Amino acid sequence: MMTDKSKVNELDEKQIEQAHLDDVVDKIKKSENQLREHMDVAEEDLKVINNAFDDIHLGMDGDAISMDAALSIHQQQQMLDERNNSWQQSRQRLSILKKLEKTPFFARLDFQEKGEPKRETVYIGLSSFTDKNDHFLVYDWRAPISSIYYDGKLGDVEYQTPDGLQSVNLFLKRQFLVDGGKIKAYFDTQETIGDQMLLEVLDGKSSTHMKGIVKTIQSEQNKIIRDTKSKLLFVQGAAGSGKTSAILQRIAYLLYQYRGTLTSSQVVMFSPNSLFNDYIKDVLPEMGEQNMVQMTYKQFLARRLPNLKVESLSQQFETVVDSESKNIGKFVADVDFFKTLTNYSKLLDQSGMAFKDIKFQGKVFIPKEKIQEIYYSYGEQYNLGNRIDATVDRLIKMLHRKIGAEMRSNWVSERIEDLSKEQLQALYTTADQEFKNGDEEKRFLARKIVTAMMQGVNKNIKHLRFLNVATNYLNFLKAVPKIVDLKKYDITITQWNQYVDNFIQNFNQKQISMNDLTPYLYLYDLITGKHGELDMKFVFIDEIQDYTPFQLAYMKYKFPRARYTMLGDLNQSIFTKKNSQTLLSEVQSLFETDETRVIQLVHSYRSTKQITDFTKAILTNGQKIEPFNREGDLPNLLMAKTEAESVQHVIGQVKENDKRKYTTAIIAKTLADAEHLHELLKAKNVPSTLIRSENQRLATGTIVLPSFLAKGLEFDAVIMWDASKDKFDEDEQQLVYTIASRAMHRLTITSIGELSQLLQRVPAEDYEIEQNV
Numbered sequence: 001m002m003t004d005k006s007k008v009n010e011l012d013e014k015q016i017e018q019a020h021l022d023d024v025v026d027k028i029k030k031s032e033n034q035l036r037e038h039m040d041v042a043e044e045d046l047k048v049i050n051n052a053f054d055d056i057h058l059g060m061d062g063d064a065i066s067m068d069a070a071l072s073i074h075q076q077q078q079m080l081d082e083r084n085n086s087w088q089q090s091r092q093r094l095s096i097l098k099k100l101e102k103t104p105f106f107a108r109l110d111f112q113e114k115g116e117p118k119r120e121t122v123y124i125g126l127s128s129f130t131d132k133n134d135h136f137l138v139y140d141w142r143a144p145i146s147s148i149y150y151d152g153k154l155g156d157v158e159y160q161t162p163d164g165l166q167s168v169n170l171f172l173k174r175q176f177l178v179d180g181g182k183i184k185a186y187f188d189t190q191e192t193i194g195d196q197m198l199l200e201v202l203d204g205k206s207s208t209h210m211k212g213i214v215k216t217i218q219s220e221q222n223k224i225i226r227d228t229k230s231k232l233l234f235v236q237g238a239a240g241s242g243k244t245s246a247i248l249q250r251i252a253y254l255l256y257q258y259r260g261t262l263t264s265s266q267v268v269m270f271s272p273n274s275l276f277n278d279y280i281k282d283v284l285p286e287m288g289e290q291n292m293v294q295m296t297y298k299q300f301l302a303r304r305l306p307n308l309k310v311e312s313l314s315q316q317f318e319t320v321v322d323s324e325s326k327n328i329g330k331f332v333a334d335v336d337f338f339k340t341l342t343n344y345s346k347l348l349d350q351s352g353m354a355f356k357d358i359k360f361q362g363k364v365f366i367p368k369e370k371i372q373e374i375y376y377s378y379g380e381q382y383n384l385g386n387r388i389d390a391t392v393d394r395l396i397k398m399l400h401r402k403i404g405a406e407m408r409s410n411w412v413s414e415r416i417e418d419l420s421k422e423q424l425q426a427l428y429t430t431a432d433q434e435f436k437n438g439d440e441e442k443r444f445l446a447r448k449i450v451t452a453m454m455q456g457v458n459k460n461i462k463h464l465r466f467l468n469v470a471t472n473y474l475n476f477l478k479a480v481p482k483i484v485d486l487k488k489y490d491i492t493i494t495q496w497n498q499y500v501d502n503f504i505q506n507f508n509q510k511q512i513s514m515n516d517l518t519p520y521l522y523l524y525d526l527i528t529g530k531h532g533e534l535d536m537k538f539v540f541i542d543e544i545q546d547y548t549p550f551q552l553a554y555m556k557y558k559f560p561r562a563r564y565t566m567l568g569d570l571n572q573s574i575f576t577k578k579n580s581q582t583l584l585s586e587v588q589s590l591f592e593t594d595e596t597r598v599i600q601l602v603h604s605y606r607s608t609k610q611i612t613d614f615t616k617a618i619l620t621n622g623q624k625i626e627p628f629n630r631e632g633d634l635p636n637l638l639m640a641k642t643e644a645e646s647v648q649h650v651i652g653q654v655k656e657n658d659k660r661k662y663t664t665a666i667i668a669k670t671l672a673d674a675e676h677l678h679e680l681l682k683a684k685n686v687p688s689t690l691i692r693s694e695n696q697r698l699a700t701g702t703i704v705l706p707s708f709l710a711k712g713l714e715f716d717a718v719i720m721w722d723a724s725k726d727k728f729d730e731d732e733q734q735l736v737y738t739i740a741s742r743a744m745h746r747l748t749i750t751s752i753g754e755l756s757q758l759l760q761r762v763p764a765e766d767y768e769i770e771q772n773v
């Protein structure tokens with residue numbers, strides 16, 4: 001209990017803080033005004049320069065341009081760029097100040113540096129703000145000193161500065177809840193970020209876009225955010241433990257830390273699907289930073305093979321694999337297979353590379369045997385990359401010689417004779433081009449015609465179309481049983497041959513599976529000698545459990561100089577199923593041990609304690625999960641006898657959720673299930689939006705979506721549709737877990753007839769059964 005006196009003190013204290021906040025807001029507003037004036041001036045300048053530009057252009061007659069005018073244009077252009085930049089910067093700063101104006105700071109630290117006589121007080125906010133004497137009124141949350149807000153306890157603490165470790169004695173850590181410039185409450189906390197503040201934040205409603213978490217970053221998350229040493233930072237985190245949140249803050253941190261040397265285009269994030277991209281796209285801009293490059297792994301690869309159709313998410317998810325194919329699936333997804341392919345490519349240095357004829361007008365122009373001869377005429381000191389460059393040079397020279405020969409062929413003379421006046425004019429360099437004699441003119445025209453005709457051949461050579469990548473890949477697949485002892489992987493020769501046949505069949509229909517796509521492109525890169533993207537500095541891979549070790553090895557090859565942050569939840573492997581448990585060790589094998597750091601996040605922040613307890617019980621052999629203490633209803637199970645009854649249950653639950661202002665996502669196992677349910681709801685006049693593909697946007701209101709699109713997302717309320725007996729196989733517990741763990745406040749399970757075996761093992765006290773709703 002607080003005494004009356006301390007209450008009075010607290011009131012006074014709050015007023016003092018409010019007065020300070022008002023003062024800071026005042027200064028921010030002044031600063032905004034100055035910026036606006038500055039922008040007005042820059043805009044005026046831009047207009048003046050632009051007008052002057054027009055004058056110069058008007059002053060130029062014809063194409064004769066004087067040296068003076070050229071210089072003047074150059075100067076004007078420079079001035080234009082400068083003013084433009086300064087205008088852009090002011091605009092950016094202004095938008096940050098606008099945010100700061102609403103919540104100038106969210107924390108305060110009182111401390112004394114070792115060896116300094118005085119105590120200091122600093123305030124922490126979204127961005128630094130200084131008054132005119134360069135005195136810091138607010139420190140950026142990413143500044144070195146701010147880390148003690150997230151990390152340490154009170155007392156002696158340390159933080160990292162550019163000059164090394166700094167020790168301070170921390171007396172006070174205060175958090176503010178600010179809304180519209182008013183301090184609603186403040187909490188003094190002893191430890192790291194207090195639970196009270198976090199509870200306030202987590203109790204809020206979900207939206208179609210993710211929010212930032214700067215005010216309440218947890219100390220374990222802070223480790224991820226501020227790591228600048230590791231080459232590989234591997235984060236295993238339970239569902240809802242803030243992995244995605246932490247990496248977005250990490251990107252903001254890195255952009256701040258390496259300001260001037262790192263741009264947002266040197267940071268790439270691979271995310272599970274495009275829906276998810278849309279979901280997180282506001283987080284960085286809201287922190288005043290630009291978004292990184294963002295794509296899905298499939299987009300990254302498929303853009304290179306526009307003529308091949310790559311298996312879709314839904315196909316990938318719904319393909320039923322028998323145990324034989326599982327072994328092969330595992331084998332071709334492994335790091336060992338990556339190494340096998342790498343070694344095979346070295347053999348191609350000596351012999352065996354397959355080529356295609358270069359054709360011209362449907363006829364063989366340079367036969368593949370000739371190309372092969374050229375290719376292997378280069379000695380051992382050549383590798384695949386410069387061997388191909390040398391071959392291209394030779395082929396282009398051959399092409400030029402062929403142009404000379406071809407000019408004398410009959411079809412060229414005939415073509416020249418048939419040329420109309422207009423066509424002739426188009427070929428001449430100038431309208432009144434003169435020639436010594438008819439022969440010279442004919443030669444000129446013949447060269448023009450043949451060169452134009454050969455343009456295609458020229459392009460094909462330069463684009464390496466003479467390489468037969470498909471045949472090379474096929475040769476490799478066929479050679480596999482000779483290079484690898486397939487028995488070790490429980491694969492028979494017949495099974496392997498069947499697999500190769502399938503690949504061919506698919507390929508002939510211009511289709512390729514996700515599993516085959518990466519090895520195919522890897523071989524492509526090896527034989528064309530393509531370098532990776534050397535400029536990429538940070539690569540983030542979310543939902544790592546859905547990648548195969550082969551794919552990760554390939555990424556490392558594509559971005560050889562980057563630092564990697566990989567995060568995921570081995571409990572949520574919905575595409576690779578059980579194989580993922582060994583993923584960590586396979587990934588680690590790609591990096592040096594002393595460059596690798598593994599961090600585990602075990603606290604789940606998304607869901608109420610009741611929901612987390614329920615979801616935890618689904619996993620028989622899962623990673624560690626600890627619920628955060630936020631209370632809510634027990635998950636409810638609605639059991640129906642018929643489908644019609646179950647639909648009524650869903651409708652009833654949606655209504656109840658609506659009353660509580662919860663948005664509901666109804667998650668069905670497959671796309672077909674989701675479509676079917678959507679129809680059933682429509683027939684009952686219950687409005688809902690069906691999310692059918694990853695290219696759609698999340699809508700507000702009730703949505704229906706298949707499980708594989710729910711990845712990474714969260715909703716106030718989740719209804720799991722049709723968790724009936726035999727709906728899920730034993731090895732699909734991770735999928736069931738993923739679906740259930742999307743719920744923040746309310747989780748409902750429906751079943752028709754008996755309940756799924758996977759849910760029967762959840763202890764009865766973890767949920768309520770409602771038979772007739």
Ligand SMILES: Nc1ncnc2c1ncn2[C@@H]1O[C@H](COP(=O)(O)OP(=O)(O)OP(=O)(O)O)[C@@H](O)[C@H]1O
Nearest residue numbers: 213216217218239240241242243244245605606712
């Ligand atoms: N430190 C924090 N402060 C406030 N909210 C947090 C914090 N950490 C996580 N959250 C919230 O918890 C929820 C889950 O976070 P996030 O989506 O980042 O988790 P995740 O580990 O990526 O989950 P999943 O693996 O299930 O996709 C989000 O609503 C996020 O805002």
